Amino acid sequence: MSSRIPLPYSPKILELFRNPKNLGPMKDATIQATAGSPACGDMISLYLKIKRENNKDIIEKATFESYGCAANIATASILTEMIKGKTLEEAWKISWKDLANQLGGLPAIKFHCSILAVGAFKRAVRAYYNKIKEHPSWLPKDLTREEKQTYEEEELIEKFYKKNE
Amino acid sequence: MSVKDLLKAHGEPPREVYLDLENSGWVPPEVVNAMIPYFNEIGYGHPAITHKKGWEAYELLYEAKEELVKRIGADSIDEVVFTHSGTEANNLAILGTSLANRDKKGKIVMSVIEHLSVIFPAEQASKLYGFKPIRIPVDEQGFINPEIFKAYIDKDTTIVSIQMVNHEIGTIQNVKELVEIAKDINPNVIFHTDAADAFSKIDFNVKDLGVDLLTISSHKILGPRGVGVLYIRKGTKVEPILRGQLSVEKLWPGVENIPLIAGFRKAVELAFNNFKGNVSKMRHLRDKLMKGILDNVPDVLVNGPMGDKRAPDNINTAFLYAEGEAITVEFSLRGIYVSSGSACSSRVLEPSHVLLAIGRKHEEAHGSILFKVSRYHSEDDIDYVLENIPPAIERLRKISSIKSNRRRTERYF
Numbered sequence: 155m156s157s158r159i160p161l162p163y164s165p166k167i168l169e170l171f172r173n174p175k176n177l178g179p180m181k182d183a184t185i186q187a188t189a190g191s192p193a194c195g196d197m198i199s200l201y202l203k204i205k206r207e208n209n210k211d212i213i214e215k216a217t218f219e220s221y222g223c224a225a226n227i228a229t230a231s232i233l234t235e236m237i238k239g240k241t242l243e244e245a246w247k248i249s250w251k252d253l254a255n256q257l258g259g260l261p262a263i264k265f266h267c268s269i270l271a272v273g274a275f276k277r278a279v280r281a282y283y284n285k286i287k288e289h290p291s292w293l294p295k296d297l298t299r300e301e302k303q304t305y306e307e308e309e310l311i312e313k314f315y316k317k318n319e
Numbered sequence: 320m321s322v323k324d325l326l327k328a329h330g331e332p333p334r335e336v337y338l339d340l341e342n343s344g345w346v347p348p349e350v351v352n353a354m355i356p357y358f359n360e361i362g363y364g365h366p367a368i369t370h371k372k373g374w375e376a377y378e379l380l381y382e383a384k385e386e387l388v389k390r391i392g393a394d395s396i397d398e399v400v401f402t403h404s405g406t407e408a409n410n411l412a413i414l415g416t417s418l419a420n421r422d423k424k425g426k427i428v429m430s431v432i433e434h435l436s437v438i439f440p441a442e443q444a445s446k447l448y449g450f451k452p453i454r455i456p457v458d459e460q461g462f463i464n465p466e467i468f469k470a471y472i473d474k475d476t477t478i479v480s481i482q483m484v485n486h487e488i489g490t491i492q493n494v495k496e497l498v499e500i501a502k503d504i505n506p507n508v509i510f511h512t513d514a515a516d517a518f519s520k521i522d523f524n525v526k527d528l529g530v531d532l533l534t535i536s537s538h539k540i541l542g543p544r545g546v547g548v549l550y551i552r553k554g555t556k557v558e559p560i561l562r563g564q565l566s567v568e569k570l571w572p573g574v575e576n577i578p579l580i581a582g583f584r585k586a587v588e589l590a591f592n593n594f595k596g597n598v599s600k601m602r603h604l605r606d607k608l609m610k611g612i613l614d615n616v617p618d619v620l621v622n623g624p625m626g627d628k629r630a631p632d633n634i635n636t637a638f639l640y641a642e643g644e645a646i647t648v649e650f651s652l653r654g655i656y657v658s659s660g661s662a663c664s665s666r667v668l669e670p671s672h673v674l675l676a677i678g679r680k681h682e683e684a685h686g687s688i689l690f691k692v693s694r695y696h697s698e699d700d701i702d703y704v705l706e707n708i709p710p711a712i713e714r715l716r717k718i719s720s721i722k723s724n725r726r727r728t729e730r731y732f
Contacts, residue, residue: 223661
């Protein structure tokens with residue numbers, strides 16, 4: 155309807171869209187975080203179950219819900235697969251590009267889906283340490299690129315609504 | 320990343336129902352057959368060269384124009400110009416008229432829901448020649464209020480462009496009434512109507528409407544892509560906007576696309592063969608699909624009007640809590656091909672301007688799906704679509720995070 159852009163998805167994206175892994179809310183989640191909004195057309199909710207072993211915070215289980223396009227669903231799903239079993243510190247290092255690579259590539263116009271998924275995860279990690287009132291030394295004080303861009307996307311749409319009220 | 324792999328992963332659905340006739344579509348076999356000889360048997364010459372193959376091409380062009388003249392009620396074939404798409408015809412209408420009236424300048428009045436091939440050229444006319452583009456509002460079903468319209472027309476109005484049928488939400492505008500209002504206030508107004516979605520679906524006649532310019536597009540009537548038509552009433556000042564060697568068309572340079580025009584001509588003939596029957600069949604399928612959706616899927620909004628003031632082929636519904644692009648992919652896996660009003664394709668966050676103009680919120684526009692039926696669809700096709708829509712939407716809503724996230728949800732819904 156508006157401008158159209160070809161979106162040749164990878165077979166992996168289609169596969170995860172068809173059969174998403176780790177889908178659905180988690181009742182006994184340690185922490186939950188959401189990034190994006192319905193107005194953006196993109197929203198990811200992430201649920202993490204975290205256990206502490208030998209002073210390390212390990213992601214025991216990760217699930218997601220996604221309101222968004224096929225790429226959005228697939229990036230959220232692949233993220234939960236990639237972080238499962240990792241410590242928060244290890245998982246923090248996963249970038250939006252790692253997700254895209256794992257999916258067999260993302261169309262450039264869909265990079266923001268991957269950024270949003272990582273943004274949601276990093277938001278969950280920060281929320282977790284806020285909750286238990288700790289700040290591990292590896293956790294940067296400044297926002298990472300994915301976190302910043304997630305905020306930007308959310309702010310953009312809020313501005314739009316304020317302007318049109 | 321290869322598209323071949325994507326298609327392989329997609330697989331063959333059990334049945335295919337193509338309902339994305341807004342964006343393009345198949346052409347009936349009769350239309351294909353009408354084109355084939357013009358590629359390598361007859362009329363493959365240039366229509367303005369003096370040899371048999373050229374004259375054959377010219378004859379086809381001439382006949383196609385005569386057919387059009389008859390269908391729209393024009394005076395002569397000199398009033399019909401072929402371009403290579405509806406977008407080009409709209410560009411010629413707006414920019415060609417602006418160019419011819421560049422000394423006069425003034426306002427270009429159009430509705431907020433015009434096709435982008437009208438809105439963007441009007442903006443271009445503003446940049447290039449200093450015209451003032453004005454987009455007038457529509458109500459929540461896409462209708463222009465004649466009283467509001469009247470207030471926008473004055474001595475300074477040079478061009479008015481109002482779509483006869485909106486391409487996304489199917490609103491049928493009362494063009495005749497708007498022409499009367501505009502010409503009553505200012506007889507010099509040049510009135511253009513984009514009839515791409517009206518031609519062969521709504522009964523109209525250019526004389527009766529009183530318009531000066533009118534756009535038709537081949538692929539909107541199951542003709543091949545690559546043919547557009549601009550009707551230009553005799554005496555209307557339009558200048559060519561592309562430059563090059565002119566041939567039969569004095570306003571559109573380049574060699575006329577004879578095989579495609581042969582297909583278009585056939586498509587016109589087929590569409591008008593049983594005009595009333597075709598329209599009532601489309602209307603029946605439209606209503607069946609619309610009712611089936613509303614009866615079987617909760618949380619659905621209809622975009623655009625219902626009943627007689629809606630184009631007979633148009634269904635547009637917003638499936639709340641599901642995102643449009645995901646819906647098109649999910650439907651595709653089930654063999655149902657549609658398009659969405661979503662903007663999930665960019666960070667620009669700009670869904671369909673038509674849906675926003677009728678007051679849809681972003682999240683409603685994102686979940687909007689456009690279906691277009693044709694006389695070739697069957698009851699079984701619609702039954703198949705209706706069997707698949709509820710489970711498809713349910714699956715995506717289950718994946719969706721909206722309902723489980725109260726904080727955000729309440730704010731937007």
